[in-house]
Amino acid sequence: MYRPRYGLHFKRAQGFREAATARRFETEDIVRRLGVIAPHRIYLNNYPVSNPVAAFNPSLIVDNDEAIIYARIIVGYYMYVSAIVALRVPLEDLYSGSVNMNRYACQLAVYPSTRYDLWGTEDPRVYELDGKLYMTYTGRTVNYFDPRIHRERTVPVTAVRVGNYHVWRKVHVYVLPPELREHVVSDKDAFLVDFGGDLLxxxxxxxxxxxxxLTVSRVDLKKSRDGADGLKEVTVDDTVWVTDNAAFESRIGWATPPIRIGSNEIIALLHGVDNDLKAYRLYAMLLEYSKTEGIIVKAVTPTYIMEPKLPYEVFGDRxxxxxxxxxxRLEGDRFLISYGAGDYMIGLGEIDLDELLGLLDKGRIY
Structure with a gap:
């Protein structure tokens, strides 16, 4: 049996194998679609081009009665260079259907400015830690288009909000230890989670x-060192390989920031790419973190919980x-979810926590 070279290097989470073998190539779609925002209905306020060519892969927060959406945009297809914009959408628009028709102004929030993101700032995840808002995105580095260099073409970069909703400051870049760093082609799908003082x-x-x-690594910000352009390079350690893709998938990755269930438990959402159609679908895992035992996969949804089905999800740039x-999280057990539809539009939906927990119970491991 073929084993990837670094699969022997990384520690494995408890439940590693069961989390892959317990899954079936089926979908029970529990995401209620709320609407979609097409790029021609988005107006850039602080950039000379009026409309992006594409707007997709958004993160979001809710502030009072507004969803503030942080979306990846493209203004030209030549090098497919991305920036991240912030737009404000009243929650009323989402639940009245107006989001499918209204136009929204946006502000350029995070854009290429360092060697770590020169060729694009992509796929933001926005979340709260210690009362502050952070955004971890994928930076396309200076190496991205260099045919002579096949390492660190993308890296995770974290910014912190320091002012109005669209004002962010880049602070950290995350890298693997030196013996592994030289073997990293790219690193994506990243966000931070705090478990009782342990930052992962x-x-x-x-x-x-x-x-x-699919990994989780320990972060010690005290071990950071000065990098380029004023950012700190943070070397992660104690990397754990959480699970592998299922037999019907070519790869998997982390999706949104997690749902906090307790002080040491989260529900993590993941995307999977199937072997045949190369379609992206969504599933979930229940994870527990212990200071002594590390990451434990306690349950997995036996099926996917979302798949492309509407025209704007099936047809697009991808x-x-x-x-x-x-x-x-909204009031009660409802969660807003934002997603890229066809690598072209901003999709918005809602997940009911009870439905999600019900599916996880069917895939209980521990």
Missing amino acids: LFHRPHMDDDSFY PYTIFPCGLW
Whole structure:
């Protein structure tokens, strides 16, 4: 049996194998679609181009009666360079259907400005830590288009909000230890989670054994060092390989920031890409973190919980793609979810926690 080179290097989470083998290539779609925002209905206020060519893979927060959406935009297809904009959408628009018709002004919030994101700022995840808002996004580095360099083409970069909703400051870049760093082709799908003072980075490195690893690493900000352009390089350690893709998938990755269930438990959402159609679908895992035992996969949804089905999810710049990056709790047990539809539009939906927990109970491991 073939084993990826770094699969022997990374520690494995408890429940590693069961989390992959317990899943079936089926979907029980529990995401209620609320609407979609097409790029021609988005207006850039602080950039000379009026409308983006594409707007997708959004994260979001909810502030009072508004959803503030942080979306990846493209203004030209030549090099497919991305920036991140912020737009404000009244919650009333989402639940009245007006979001499908209204036009929204946006502000350029995070854009290429360092060697770590020179060729694009992509796929933001926005979340709260210690009362502050953070955004971890994928930076396309200066190496991205260099055919001579096959390492660190993308890296996770974190920014902190320092002013109005669209004002952010880039602070950290995350890298693997030196013996592994030289073998990282790219690193994506990242966000931070705090477990009782232990800060963990959820990320998905692609290594030069041509394998993708769904991992969680420990972050010690005291061990950061000065990087380029005023950012700190943070070397992560104690990396754990959480689970592998199922037999019917080519790869998996982290989707949105997680749902907090307790002080040491979260529900993590993930995307999976199937072997045949290369479609993106969504599923979930219940994870527990212990200081002594590390990451434990306690349950997994036996089926996917969302798949492309509406025309704007099936047809776009990348067909059959839903790519959730944003999740925010509303009153009660309802969660707003924001996702890229067809790599072209902003999709918005809602998840009921009880439905999700019911599916997880069917895939209980521990």
